[in-house]
Amino acid sequence: MASIPVYRPRLTGNVTAYVNECLSSGWISSRGEFISKFESGFAEYVGAAEATSVANGTVALHLALVALGIGPGDEVIVPSLTYIASVNTILQAGATPIFVDSLETTLQLDPQAAHKAITPRTRAVMAVHLYGHPCAMDAIVGLCEEHGLLLIEDCAEAVGTLWKEQHVGTFGDAATFSFFGNKTVTTGEGGMVLAKDPIVMERCRHLKSQGVSKTREYWHDTLAYNYRMTNIQAAIGLAQLEIAESILERKKAIAESYRGALVGLPLRMHDPVGPVEHSFWMCSILVDDPSRRDPLREHLAGHGIETRPFFPPAHLMPHCRANISLPVAESISDRGINLPSYPDLTSEEIERISEAIASFYR
Structure with a gap:
């Protein structure tokens, strides 16, 4: 595959x-x-x-x-x-x-x-x-x-x-x-x-x-x-x-497909909030339980699906570490996954990715 x-x-x-x-x-x-x-x-x-x-x-x-x-x-x-x-x-x-x-x-x-x-x-x-x-x-x-x-x-x-x-x-x-x-x-x-x-x-x-x-x-x-x-x-x-507009429209359609396929799972999409137009550079999810984030990524990798973790907070980096706690940023970082998001992703591939995520929770 x-x-x-x-x-x-x-x-x-x-x-x-x-x-x-x-x-x-x-x-x-x-x-x-x-x-x-x-x-x-x-x-x-x-x-x-x-x-x-x-x-x-x-x-x-x-x-x-x-x-x-x-x-x-x-x-x-x-x-x-x-x-x-x-x-x-x-x-x-x-x-x-x-x-x-x-x-x-x-x-x-x-x-x-x-x-x-x-x-x-x-x-x-x-x-x-x-x-x-x-x-x-x-x-x-x-x-x-x-x-x-x-x-x-x-x-x-x-x-x-x-x-x-x-x-x-x-x-x-x-x-x-x-x-x-x-x-x-x-x-x-x-x-x-x-x-x-x-x-x-x-x-x-x-x-x-x-x-x-x-x-x-x-x-x-x-x-x-x-x-x-x-x-x-x-x-x-x-x-x-x-061709930017056609790329953006496809990205929004991909996000909508993910949204529908992942409903009911213990995670949430990075959905638009307020009077905005979300361009969905990355289609992202946040799992409810941070301890499941990395095992989910490993599960998807086993199904041939590449993902990315969210960025680690910069205040934790060695060269700019700050002795502070930023609980929301740290929690978001620990729970976030970027899913495949490219404009030529097919409906079949989205279904395969979504089914792999669902199978992890089953």
């Missing part, structure tokens, strides 16, 4: 044609027409004024932090339940991550916990839209406005995610996206940065290209980075953007 992976990208549409155009034209590095086309197309898709592409989602976060002027002495409030890149980039900028707990219902940053974590050194809040569900943006935006804090949105997993019909990434002072190979829109590796202030956006463009002068060749006027996306990556991204 064939194995079922957690994810496999859908590389259809114009991907091959656009990549071949890069190859035939010779524009394969960080210059070429597909870069500007992908940037403008992505900005239009999410409803932003402009966007700038980068090499991956991690450097997108670092670039946003640096362009906003966040550095040593600053504190950035961040949910502990996130992929480690959210935290590493805060540390790389020289700032201090302040870990807060999450909400059991949505898995997202708890706005009340963020409010309690504010100190005179707090400079920003990083809202991470985990697994395709948005954070409670009204509360988080209000919190930042009340206390004069910057808002950074980590939308790595949230292409197609909406809060009150507004695409995530358009609420904050800056926002970042990832186009890793398992993302809804992929470029293999790649990322995008948005910023509300045109000055910050221009700073992002300057810093991502080695701080090169606009008026003098090979003259660099600041310490900067090589964070640029290639034209080939952008070509893939543009083709992916053209």
Whole structure:
């Protein structure tokens, strides 16, 4: 019986044609027409004024932090339940991550916990839209406005995610996206940065290209980075953007199929809560009993079904350990499983996965 992976990208549409155009034209590095086309197309898709592409989602976060002027002495409030890149980039900028707990219902940053974590050194809040569900943006935006804090949105997993019909990434002072190979829109590796202030956006463009002068060749006027996306990556991204809606619709249908097939079992789906559009980057379940999570994963592996555990809380990692207890984040992490979620998953495969889960509990 064939194995079922957690994810496999859908590389259809114009991907091959656009990549071949890069190859035939010779524009394969960080210059070429597909870069500007992908940037403008992505900005239009999410409803932003402009966007700038980068090499991956991690450097997108670092670039946003640096362009906003966040550095040593600053504190950035961040949910502990996130992929480690959210935290590493805060540390790389020289700032201090302040870990807060999450909400059991949505898995997202708890706005009340963020409010309690504010100190005179707090400079920003990083809202991470985990697994395709948005954070409670009204509360988080209000919190930042009340206390004069910057808002950074980590939308790595949230292409197609909406809060009150507004695409995530358009609420904050800056926002970042990832186009890793398992993302809804992929470029293999790649990322995008948005910023509300045109000055910050221009700073992002300057810093991502080695701080090169606009008026003098090979003259660099600041310490900067090589964070640029290639034209080939952008070509893939543009083709992916053209089929993004069909991918999202299929992902929602897959989530609905899982929901129906798993009803009555001692677990719950990561369902949308509130005025949101959940993009289901990953179709996820949380088992009632954390002691059954790993045995269930082993059972599924025995049936040729790959799964992923939820991210471990960052405050427990060796290099950024904090002597605190965040019970909700820790509980969610211990109970969560990402199921196969790729758009070309068949109805038969969903049935096979669901039956394997049910058989574990029988």
